[in-house]
Amino acid sequence: MRIPASLPVSLLALITFTVSAQTAAAPKAAQKPLPKAAPANQVALTPPMGWNSWNFFAGKVTDQDIRNAADQLVSTGMKDAGYVYINIDDTWEGDRGADGVLRTNSKFPDMKALADYVHSKGLKLGIYSGPGPKTCAGYAASLDHEAQDAQMYASWGIDYLKYDLCSFIPAVMMQQAPNDKAEQMRLMVAAYKKMDDALKAAGRPMVYSLCQYGWDAVWEWGPSVGANLWRTTDDIRPHWDSIYAILNAQAGLARYAGPGHWNDPDMLEVGNGRLSQAENRSHFSMWAMLAAPLLAGNDLPNMKPEIKAILTNKDVIAIDQDRLGREGTRIYSEDEVDVWTRHLSGGALAIAVLNAGSDRVATHPFHLSLAKLGLHGPLQAKDLWTGKEMSLADNMPLELPSHDILLVRVAAPK
Numbered sequence: 001m002r003i004p005a006s007l008p009v010s011l012l013a014l015i016t017f018t019v020s021a022q023t024a025a026a027p028k029a030a031q032k033p034l035p036k037a038a039p040a041n042q043v044a045l046t047p048p049m050g051w052n053s054w055n056f057f058a059g060k061v062t063d064q065d066i067r068n069a070a071d072q073l074v075s076t077g078m079k080d081a082g083y084v085y086i087n088i089d090d091t092w093e094g095d096r097g098a099d100g101v102l103r104t105n106s107k108f109p110d111m112k113a114l115a116d117y118v119h120s121k122g123l124k125l126g127i128y129s130g131p132g133p134k135t136c137a138g139y140a141a142s143l144d145h146e147a148q149d150a151q152m153y154a155s156w157g158i159d160y161l162k163y164d165l166c167s168f169i170p171a172v173m174m175q176q177a178p179n180d181k182a183e184q185m186r187l188m189v190a191a192y193k194k195m196d197d198a199l200k201a202a203g204r205p206m207v208y209s210l211c212q213y214g215w216d217a218v219w220e221w222g223p224s225v226g227a228n229l230w231r232t233t234d235d236i237r238p239h240w241d242s243i244y245a246i247l248n249a250q251a252g253l254a255r256y257a258g259p260g261h262w263n264d265p266d267m268l269e270v271g272n273g274r275l276s277q278a279e280n281r282s283h284f285s286m287w288a289m290l291a292a293p294l295l296a297g298n299d300l301p302n303m304k305p306e307i308k309a310i311l312t313n314k315d316v317i318a319i320d321q322d323r324l325g326r327e328g329t330r331i332y333s334e335d336e337v338d339v340w341t342r343h344l345s346g347g348a349l350a351i352a353v354l355n356a357g358s359d360r361v362a363t364h365p366f367h368l369s370l371a372k373l374g375l376h377g378p379l380q381a382k383d384l385w386t387g388k389e390m391s392l393a394d395n396m397p398l399e400l401p402s403h404d405i406l407l408v409r410v411a412a413p414k
């Protein structure tokens with residue numbers, strides 16, 4: 001949540017609120033029954049893949065940037081690798097007319113024409129709004145205009161909506177229930193349900209993406225308001241510390257994910273900031289282990305070959321998109337190394353060994369315990385970054401550079 005300096009003090013209070021809610025929202029190994037999924041709308045049966053404008057362009061994004069992104073998804077082979085959604089994030093919105101209809105601003109002169117262009121490439125178009133009066137960047141959002149906005153999205157041919165809480169917090173939750181956190185949460189859930197009803201009434205299938213930073217254990221109620229995905233944490237940044245903190249906050253949430261409804265640890269930062277190649281690789285690998293939406297957020301026209309190689313690694317994408325839809329879990333951590341597994345269709349297993357510490361070289365390698373994973377070596381495996389077959393033995397020494405990962409697929413674990 002990037003808060004513009006111009007926002008009122010009441011909104012600044014939400015930052016503190018966000019931080020405390022984040023702490024409180026730490027995943028637990030709960031034994032409660034899973035929520036019943038809303039009737040499947042047949043979208044997002046595997047985690048959505050595509051590109052979103054925010055992580056690279058933020059408030060500067062224009063119609064032309066979106067067209068360029070669509071062209072690039074096709075020409076780089078990303079579309080063929082599975083990336084189909086082109087999602088416009090915040091700052092496309094203009095003012096509402098006297099009729100209540102929201103206009104686009106001058107950066108987006110004709111949204112229907114843009115949607116037609118994106119569709120002509122065999123891609124889908126996503127858009128952004130929120131339940132409050134304003135978006136996070138201070139543009140017009142959907143409060144009291146939900147049905148109108150949903151119908152307009154449908155008439156444009158929109159395929160995906162990201163719905164961001166932001167100003168709903170000070171404008172509605174804190175206004176209507178200043179001292180009652182539970183009532184604030186009920187208001188929030190009702191607002192998300194209201195837009196779901198509006199989308200359904202508008203009649204065009206759209207992926208419904210909740211963005212409210214994981215508040216009130218959203219994974220427990222997201223499906224009941226029709227969500228196909230829900231952010232589990234505050235905003236990602238193109239720094240290892242941010243990526244690693246978000247990753248750790250996912251441990252324990254696996255059972256809430258499945259076809260049509262996914263935990264969303266936020267969009268990819270692969271290729272952004274100063275992430276090292278190892279960090280980009282680990283970030284992408286772990287988002288695949290998490291069955292996370294793979295929404296690239298980089299500068300596609302200037303994408304370096306090594307970044308494209310990561311984003312289009314078909315074996316890693318196949319982990320993310322595995323049709324069972326079972327999210328991975330962290331099995332154990334030892335010496336700053338985390339070992340996660342993910343069950344795949346056909347009885348296969350993905351194993352990720354992530355080194356969050358300093359380089360592990362031949363003097364003191366990391367020793368992988370297959371026994372702790374309930375497995376017995378030797379096991380035939382494929383290293384998904386080198387593409388080579390390898391054998392996994394119990395307690396085998398692994399040399400792993402700092403922030404790098406070993407990601408393997410074991411076809412027949414035993």
Ligand code: GLA
Pocket residue numbers: 001002054089090135136137164211234235
């Ligand atoms: C919030 C969201 C971000 C992005 C911005 C846009 O911070 O969490 O992902 O959508 O708003 O203003």
